Amino acid sequence: MTELHAVIPAGGAGTRLWPLSRSSHPKFLLDLTGSGRSLLQETWDRLSTFVPPEHIHVVTGPAHAALVQEQLPGLTSLFVEPAPRDSMPAIGLAAAVIEERSPGAVIASFAADHVIADVAAFEDAVRQAEAVARSGLVTTIGIAPRSPSTAFGYVEAGDALGVDGAPDGRAVVRFVEKPDAQTAQSYLDAGTFSWNAGMFVTRTDVLLDHLARLQPGLHAGLRTIAAAWDGPDRSAVLADAWPTLTKIAIDHAVAEPVSLEGGIAVVPGGFDWDDIGDFAALQELGGASSDGVVWVDADGLARAEDGTTIAVVGLRDVVVVRTSDALLVTTLDLAQRVKEVPALLKETGRDHLV
């Protein structure tokens, strides 16, 4: 039995965290929580407590490869995608290469920009998911919902699976997209729904077999690239084949269709988790305001990355984020709409601010 491999797709713009998150320095490279470590580094730290460093793989774009390697000096396996094609090609690339090297290995994929405080509970969930995955099921780790959130998709758990070493493993009834508020409340009340945090644990051969059936073109491309990966033709084959790969998320490519066939399991995670989707989430996580902010009948989140002094008069639940070249002012309520700002900046030709 081979050891577990961890795969970290490090992508995503984090446009709702503008102006902190930029295309050149996206969310996963930032120390948003003030821990002194970036979200990517915290992901590494968390995984390397129970996964050997040489089994941790990061998949990222060419623009961020150098910074990823700099932030993770212990990283020995960096996959550089020529261009972003969503999560299925990214995870599939790592899966196909690992399958070439260690057939039937178990991989667990985790986003590079999520926050999890309780490492022991996290490891327990991963270990249980690994046990279920070895039995041949694609296994997701769900998150026990803290609120009727409409910002996440949900996974509905069915019967217990009875897999050895995985007492919490259950069959997945279905994946559901981000619900409306009323539906979200009914999910919370039901007690059988988890947030879908995009954590998937699977045998590489199982994943690739599903892909061969459901996305044969994508599967063929990944196999071709993987066969050449450890040889002299990697660059040429990658340049040739990568642009042909279907741009698709792992949820749509595998998780949803396979769940209809009973091939997906879930281990509901018993740990606090956050994807810091926006400044409201950062505030809830305790993402602190800068020192020395002057609040006059005011409160909220105020950060000056350039160390200058912010004063807020008479505004409640405000969000003020200042960098050396830009400034955002909004409210915690409207934090989701921040993504409109980089979109407008692009439209008006100010790509250097995005």
Next chain:
Amino acid sequence: MTELHAVIPAGGAGTRLWPLSRSSHPKFLLDLTGSGRSLLQETWDRLSTFVPPEHIHVVTGPAHAALVQEQLPGLTSLFVEPAPRDSMPAIGLAAAVIEERSPGAVIASFAADHVIADVAAFEDAVRQAEAVARSGLVTTIGIAPRSPSTAFGYVEAGDALGVDGAPDGRAVVRFVEKPDAQTAQSYLDAGTFSWNAGMFVTRTDVLLDHLARLQPGLHAGLRTIAAAWDGPDRSAVLADAWPTLTKIAIDHAVAEPVSLEGGIAVVPGGFDWDDIGDFAALQELGGASSDGVVWVDADGLARAEDGTTIAVVGLRDVVVVRTSDALLVTTLDLAQRVKEVPALLKETGRDHLV
């Protein structure tokens, strides 16, 4: 008959315009309106169309003397107060020195930080006030109220005076302090009230005679300083006498008490005027937001003095002012409360930001 002298007390912190206005660069030294000239320079420009430059006098503190002289290369008469003692000592110093040089001269005092667009109408009011002042009355130029403002004191006009060359000159019934909203509305309805803009036109001998009677200590100190002003002992006498002068505004020292004796006149000014008291006033004046502000369901005043990009999401009537070392966020409604920020900064030992 000597020509008119203009006296410009250039003081006042402008704390409601923080962080633009600072103790080192107060409001009167700033180009708030985007005209390319500071408020002091605009005051100079306005007066020098009808007052000879050598008859324009500026009274300021030691911290600002160099910048005042730099901004006004044509200025030949700069009075440097050792320390601020409010408007009566400042204007009284200029009046006493001018009286030494040209007995019975007429002086007109104007704040350094007010905005007046219609110079012809302004000159007409000053000329009428000069004519009334020559008759022996201390004459104020009132401002026709545009609204029932509670931010200004008011002057109530009585009977016409019938002075030659001053068809609009009227006796002053009384000065009143900043009223409540209901009282302000009644003043506006009455039609006989003007805003008190602190513009006083008077013969120097008349002003000094009032002072001799009402503030004899202050009068004696000013006379002592004035007698030494053009000789070798100016510095020594000033250092000696200045700290003894009563700290008092011209309104309280002269205008109010003399109005009760019938010694004050008013010429209601027929020109637009603004003291840019706060950011709401600046916005009303058309003080523009910076270029390139990204407004998403938002509006208000947003200025980045350092040329950076500001984005505001979902806030109406907001005020955002960014300088290289500080940032203010508030609303137009709360613009008056901005002065609390420099006060709090001082309390917390951050004087360099004030």
